Amino acid sequence: MWENRFGQNAEILHEYNRYLNLSGGIHVNIEQFAYVSAIARTGSISIAAEQLHVSQAAISKAISKLEQELGFKLFIRSRLGTEATPRGRAVIEKIYDILVKIEEIKEEAQIESKHVEGEVRFSIGPNFTAAMTRSIISFKQDYPNVRLTISSKSSEEVIQDLLEDRADLGLIYFHNQKKEPPKDLTVHKMLDxxxxxxxxxxxxxxxxxxxxxxxxxxxxxxxxxxxxxxxxxxxxxxxxxxxxxxxxxxxxxxxxxxxxxxxxxxxxxxxxxxxxxxxxxxxxxxxxxxxxxxxxIPLGWARSANKHFSIAQREFLKYLMREYLNPNLKH
Known part of the structure; x- marks a missing residue:
């Protein structure tokens, strides 16, 4: 069973071994990958440490060790924050892929046991709350083991929540259509x-x-x-x-x-x-x-482009879309 799961993800795992040259003596772990991903996403070691509930010293030590193993710097640290180096950006893209595949492997076990768990952190503007009540109730009835957290923010704050990993999904409206959305967000229009x-x-x-x-x-x-x-x-x-x-x-x-x-x-x-x-x-x-x-005004949903789109998040989005696009909703 597990052999089949790894077989389905063989390509990315092969890339994992090839890129990091594990047989050549480089020793890494998933914890280090999580640290790299968080720093790249937030641009800050301190914010990454806060989000991951570890000390800044622990993250700095782990990153320094990984950089020593790789033989080059992943990040440049300055007064303005922490930025990826050109070579670091290439590694970080691979790390994003690996972390996503690891989450997919974990979720396959949930699908087979028909036991979907996890968390959905949902950030929305205050304008959206009344229209989504039924979808929240229906979702929790069907997925009682999923932890659901909902925060009400402005669209600008919703975007920041997504970029800084305080939310998994967000509902926003696009009043400044001339401004491009941040490149680290996946944005989909639902309706006008x-x-x-x-x-x-x-x-x-x-x-x-x-x-x-x-x-x-x-x-x-x-x-x-x-x-x-x-x-x-x-x-x-x-x-x-x-x-x-x-x-x-x-x-x-x-x-x-x-x-x-x-x-x-x-x-x-x-x-x-x-x-x-x-x-x-x-x-x-x-x-x-x-x-x-x-x-x-266009309304839509958004999520981080660099994070795994979990089963729980995808299912919750389906319930929201069903509610918002329902032509029988009362006015």
Whole structure:
């Protein structure tokens, strides 16, 4: 059985032996590979040590020993951080491949025993939470042994979590489409979502099929205190004139409660309102906005391009995609 598993991964294991020349007296271990991967990913020995729960001295000693065995430097250390050398980058790419294959071998045992375990660290913007509740519940019912951790951040913080190995998967929106995503991220667009206006059910706008920016200027606003939301409001003001903004907050529940009570209106990504309790109860109403661009924003998921994409992570993503792309979701 194990012979078959190693046979399926023979090519990468052969590369492992060839590249590091184990028969020539070089002695390495997976722990050293993990250290190299963490330093390359974070650009810092101290951050790598913190993430791996080992001392900086232990990592430095292990890397120095590996560099001595190889006969060349993997990293250059400076005041600005730790960078891979040209020869080091070639080795690090091989190490990434080897670590991924090792995780795949481990997972094959899980598949055969039908016992998927592991951890999914999921980082999302606060706008996404209401729409994903059902997918989380369904996933945990089907995969009770997978540890699931969810943190709510801005899209910029989600990206940093992925790059610095604080998260495995992230949901983000791409409001700066001219900016290339970091090369160490794998990014996939899921859909485009409208920007809509949310009003209380007692608002004169609640019965409208659509509303123009000029009509919105007569009402107080509340706004999410985030990079995208602040940019969008500033863009709106620059095109249509000043608004009366009661307050900004990253407490989404506070914003929605203020809107539901009729004290203000707000602009939200439509998909963030799917299955929202305030919408489902009728306390808050969605009204499409016309005559303003951009009126849609791409939503997608991202993960580190240098890390193994585990079974647990892939399965969790399937449940999320099923929920977000479900045409029967209530608005």
């Amino acid at each position: 979502s409208r920007i809509v206006v949310c009003v209380g059910r007692g608002s004169p706008l609640a019965s409208r099929k659509s509303v123009s920016p000029q009509e919105l200027l007569a009402y107080p606003f509340v706004n999410i205190d985030g990079v995208f939301s602040n940019w969008y409001l500033e863009d709106f003001i620059s095109k249509h004139g000043p608004v009366n903004c009661l307050f900004k907050s990253n407490n989404i529940e506070l914003l929605k409660r203020t809107i539901a009570e009729g004290a203000a209106i707000g602009m939200f990504i439509e998909y963030s309102m799917l299955n929202d309790p305030f919408i489902l109860s009728g306390e808050m109403v969605i009204v499409p906005m016309i005559n303003h661009e951009p009126n849609t």
